[in-house]
Amino acid sequence: MPELSLIGYWRAEGDTSSPYPDPRDWIDPDWDEVERDRTWFYFVSGTLFRAFMGYSPCRICGENNGAVEYTDGTYVWREGLAHYVYDHAVRLPDVVVSHARRRLRDVEGLDPDTDWWVEATAKK
Template sequence: MEPRRLIGYWRNDEHPEYPDPADWVDDSWDADERHMVWAYLSSGTMVVAYMGLSPCRICGKNNGALEFADDVYQWPEGLAHYVYDHAIRLPEEVVRHAVARLDLLEGVRPNLDWWINATRQPDF
């Protein structure tokens, strides 16, 4: 298995080589697609919790202290804020990935049979 790709880390004093989020603003980005990417980033699996909050590099808002992941990418909790509030358009590969994953999830029909027929485990 390949290591996850870290995304959503922005230029700061310790890492001037990271991208500047202001360079990635795209106010013309399709609103529906942007919302899908935001929803996907907001619903990742939490894999790391840090002690301090990360500030938004654009507005200064506290952006959380968690990292989320799927099987390909890992990102800070605040990346969804950048997408939703500042129209930060991520690389097309990431956008396609997020949209495809949501489409896949929406295409699966839920089934309650297992839940209805599940037996409660005895108390210990």
């Protein structure tokens, strides 16, 4: 797999020249609601990767889907990807959903260490 893999780019309805998939082909109304919510939660934000001058419209409903891309160090996605997941039940490929589930599970049980912050900010 490349260093960063682009996900969540979709072609506009009727655009036969785009190499991207049509998001309507990925709608799964039977997608487990808990898994869908957790996938949405993962992709609702990330580390800002880059910003663009124009907004990207949703290819299904036309809603403004923002103008930035996020990354988690593995994938890069438009900020509107979460909209497709949450509002339209666009189910991402299993490898992507599994990645999000794994990353969330890895941090769920962690408790932040507060001592380092207290020590780093102690007035001397």
